[in-house]
Amino acid sequence: MRASRFFISTLKEAPSDAEIVSHQLMMRAGMIKRLGSGIYTYMPMGLKVIRKVEAIVREEMNNAAAIELLMPLVQPAELWQETGRWDKMGPELMRVKDRHGREFAIQPTSEEVITDVVRSEIKSYKQLPLNFYHIQTKFRDERRPRFGLMRGREFTMKDAYSFDRDLAGMQQSYKVMFDAYTRIFTRFGLKFRAVAADNGAIGGTGSHEFHVIASTGEDALVYCPDSDFAANMEAAEAVATGERPAASAALVKTSTPKAQKCEDVAALLKIDLKQTLKTLALTVEKDGGGKEYFMLLLRGDHELNEIKVGKVAGLANHRFSTEAEILEVYGCVPGYLGPIGTKAPVTVVADRTVALMADFVTGANEADYHYTGANWGRDVAEPAIVADLRNVVEGDPSPDGKGVLAIERGIEVGHVFQLGTAYSEAMKATFLDENGKAAPLQMGCYGIGVTRILGAAIEQNFDDKGIIWPASLAPFELVLCPMGYDRSELVKEATDKLYAEAQAAGVDVIVDDRGLRPGAMFADWELIGVPHRVVIGERGLKEGNLEYQGRRDTEATAVPVADTINFVKAKVQR
Incomplete structure (x- = not known):
């Protein structure tokens, strides 16, 4: 990709309504543009990141034997009424009517729709287990949308739904998805923690949240440094130890x-x-x-x-x-x-x-x-x-008896639920077991906030210059910054050669051929957060070197021209 043929629109200052770092930097880097309250256009630079998130998610879901489909954004009210969520969801559920006065929901999630699909398709235990997923737009009518993609009204989510014949099968499917999520967030290159959680409005019997660790996170994560215990604040058990002292004072x-x-x-x-x-x-x-x-x-x-x-x-x-x-x-x-x-x-x-x-x-x-x-x-x-009525505090005993609790902040980006039969019983989704008897399907559901990953990643990875993307999520892995590309045949030739080599090596590379001055050019790519940069200049070429600098590096490194592509490939480490 050449910058002159791509759309780059950076800002020196963030709009006044951009409240947190990720919102400010995404607006400044030209990744999103506000259309309305909590509604954004994903600009080309931001969409490239979203597609990389989706690619990792899709690959790991497929590897975990989940099957992709695509469910509609607009869903009939009747399905939501079957489960009682038409009323329970409250004003966050966006409701619309068609020209005939029939009511529909703009989906915030798809438990009802997938259960309707499965109850009409699955008849026998021989067809189980199954796990369907899709990556689709969602809408939740937040009371106060804020923080850009972190708490918007329209967003993209990957949601998956497993169906099993019994509790043991459902728990095994849950473990498969938990492990897949662990691989997904590891591949994102983010520091994260999986914690036990409350099921909330989704319902069911057990769940875990996946949080990206960030000091600006809305959620308090409770964990024991000396054991595997981890939970969000809502679900963390507060243990009381010791004996009640004898009374020693008068009333x-x-x-x-x-x-x-x-x-x-x-x-x-x-x-x-x-x-x-x-x-x-x-x-x-x-x-x-x-x-x-x-x-x-x-x-x-x-x-x-x-x-x-x-x-x-x-x-x-x-x-x-x-x-x-x-x-x-x-x-x-x-x-x-x-x-x-x-x-x-x-x-x-x-x-x-x-x-x-x-x-x-x-x-x-x-x-x-x-x-x-x-x-x-x-x-x-x-x-x-x-x-147990209270929030835990740092230093409380760990519920597993293996130490004391610590607390850190996190941003929820994924949630896995053991639903059990909450939806299948309400919607009469059954199958015939080996004895020919009807039994309700055991369900699990699994969500990842695809667009929220962008905000969470930035909240964890930024400095005073801009975003610092992990290589797996960056819009481009490598930017080539030629000094005088339009004026020096030597620079142009070296740049084009390195560009071709990077492409051949599978590196996602962009050449900044816009003719900007070095300071402006570097500032743009530091703001955008491309993790690897190579500068090509006449002086360095005459000395036989190019300049490499990683986004987190404080100084550039001179690299022999002939070794540059191998040096970059080693740095990218894909």
Whole structure:
């Protein structure tokens, strides 16, 4: 490829609406152009990267015996209504009507469609296992699209769906896909981590997320440096160890004026924040009418994990109590709530750590007052429920008992799910087993955010000059920068020869024949992030050398002309 025949459109400054590094650099490098909120045109330079991501994904999926098809972007509402997701998905599901008033979804994912395909095609256990995948545009109507391709509304995703006869088969298919994903992200050349995750809106029984490690990542990843344990913050189990100490302080009702937060109470009483209780009031609407009230108790320095709360018995459909409900049940305003002396019956749900506390400080259910020296059993009944309610923190014991936990930031770019029969039962997707009996198909699903990979890769690999692409993802592996290509026959001849050799060697190479000054030329390619650069100049040629510089190198290296192509091939290492 010659730069004069390609479309290169770089900017010195990022648009004002570009919020994070990857968004800024992709706009500046001319890889994407904003069309609307969360909707982008993939420009030629960016599309080349996307195609390289897709090629790696497709090759590894094919190697894992997955079969490619292509499902439609527009899907009938009836399929989504069969599984109940037409209502459950909420406003993120883009809904449209045709001229006849029939409703359709603009797909955010394709579980319903692939299940419909399989239920009409698969009749016997002899046809299993199967794994179908496609690479297709998706649309999710994000409330607040931001961060360029990281959280856009329209994006490209690879989603795959496995079908097996039993749980063991599904788990084996899941392992095959997990291993394939590990190979895919390794080939991308990115530092990544696979972590246990919550299934969320997809449903099912187990899942793992694949995260690209980046300090700017939205997600907190929890892992144990001394073992294989890894999970996202939502799914990481918080372990409480040791025995509850014996009570050693008297219960005292203590004045705490205007101290509604645990931090304020601890400062006022000059105690460790870890001695305070954080109280959250929840309400559950009963199916037959009426309400049930729950009190969640956390240690003052811990944060609530709402995903975990939803898994506590009776709290699947909880909401936070209104101020009117709090006044009715506790008799005071929020900020002074506690388990001692509520006005109405309340189910106390204590975090595991709280259940081991003694001599703690808790609200007195009276404005401007807290109890100090409170103890379970002596001053208040033992909690009705003890559960894991909190986010883990660094230094917590690892759930596998092999060390303590550490936390780093990551960007989710892939997710694999064990769906089980959640969709096949809802959509009556069955097969006949060896005994001629109908059984529901066991399913798994597996997604990779193809376009999101670009943003994640950049968030992990950049400097003050621009993007630093891994060679496997770069729009071009090698750029040739001739000095005076249009003025020096010596430079032109050497450049054309090296260009031909690079092409013959299978190197993805571009020649910058635009006639730019060296500073502008180099700045463009450093911004774009091409990993390898060779400069061809008359002075060097007369000395028998060309200049090679890797994108991360601080200085150029002189390479004999005759050795250049082999030198470059060794650097590219494809």
